[in-house]
Amino acid sequence: MKTTRFGVSMDDELLARLDLHVRRKKYPNRSEAIRDLARAALVEEEWSSAKKEVIGVLVIVYDHRMRELSSRMLEKEHGHHGEIVTTLHLHLDHDTCLEAKVIRGKPGAVRRIADELITMKGVKYGRLIPATVGKRLR
Ligand code: NI
Structure with a gap:
């Protein structure tokens, strides 16, 4: 270039x-x-922009002992299988888990999915880190 x-x-x-x-x-x-x-x-x-495709990483820390949190979260994720590309899971200690989920889609959809997960009862910390699919960056 x-x-x-x-x-x-x-x-x-x-x-x-x-x-x-x-x-x-x-x-x-x-x-x-x-x-x-x-x-x-x-x-x-x-x-x-509402129309551009973006990608972000959602980081959440949660207590997996919280009643049915893991299964409720899994159910939500299956509902967004097209957008949630992958999940990395770390067992931080006996009770606490950290997950990094890569979410791809239109900005509004990515934010909505992240908020749905962040606001679940038992999630202690959640942040969406905006990234880019890189098409317009060299
Ligand atoms: Ni865990």
């Missing part, structure tokens, strides 16, 4: 903060940092 160099004007204060960001994250240079910032903005835009 062709790369174009272009000049960016920025006030000194913003540039100083950008350079601090570059150093903190250990970017090799400003360009790499700016490319990541641009991609992050584009992913955010994908999630704000």
